[in-house]
Amino acid sequence: MAEKSSETLVVFDCDGTLVDSQHNVVASMREAFQTQGLSSPDEQSIRNCIGLNLDEAVLQYLPDPSDTKLLAVLVDAYKAAYFRRRQLPDHDEPLFRGTVETLRALHRRGVKMAVATGKSMRGLKAVVHQHGLEGFFVSLQTPDQNPGKPHPQMLEKAMRDAGAEPANTFMVGDTSYDMMLARNAGCIAVGVSWGYHNDQELQESGAKYLIHDFEELINLVLPL
Incomplete structure (x- = not known):
């Protein structure tokens, strides 16, 4: 992995990566x-x-x-x-297992984090508020202000907000669109196996790493 020459940034997709919607x-x-x-x-x-x-x-x-x-x-x-x-009383979009623990661990170690999602900004902010994730992310990028995935602009803006470079930026997502987004922006593509596209689709679309548990992400971003 390249030597750290800028901030380390982890950018998460939302649906299928952070929350099961x-x-x-x-x-x-x-x-x-x-x-x-x-x-x-x-x-x-x-x-x-x-x-x-x-x-x-x-x-x-x-x-x-x-x-x-x-x-x-x-x-x-x-x-x-x-x-x-x-608005329904039984509305539920649960976080995937280990999400909060992972965000806290990365935050404690000074890793910058962001979100790049196909969700609207209103929808993304609702998720952030529902699960008390305010304060974790330095940048929220949605199609409200950007071209959609796999156009690289969302990642480029997130990197600019965080002061990060592509070599130190991890794009974490569950779909081929996320992997292509990372590839188009020159970032490190990390596929998660618990989302909506299968492992083969993730690998064929450019995943450099494939993880099956959020704890693996911590070890990947912060190697011993």
Whole structure:
């Protein structure tokens, strides 16, 4: 690994990496299509697109990809459905095991952290607030201000905010889009096996490391 010439930065994806939100994503996408009298995409197809910008994800399921009016309607319907689900008393998007312990361990050792996600800023801030993660991240990057994954801009902005260089920046995610994002930004791609794309997809899309438990990330970023 390269000698430390700048801040060490760990950038996390959100859905499928920090929090398990697939049930809400799947339900909201199905509801959006049902409001327009359309057949709902199947669960696996929806899971495969988690991590993309919302409009890009919805586009995968349109009967006519050139129908921009329907695309806009479905995107708005999805946002409304997800917002309604977030207000329910039993709303749940649990953190994956070891998330808080890992964030605390990295924070104690002076590692800078950020998030780069396909989630909206409103949705990301809701997750951060729900789980009391305020104070851990020096940068929150979403498609509200950037092109979506795998365009490198979200990582470039996070590195600029943290004072980090690509050689000392780890992009941690569960999808091929995260691995391609890391590759496009020249960063270190770390795939997690507990998310929404399988190990083979992660490796084929550029994962330099594959971890099966958050504790492995601590040892990877902070070697003995």
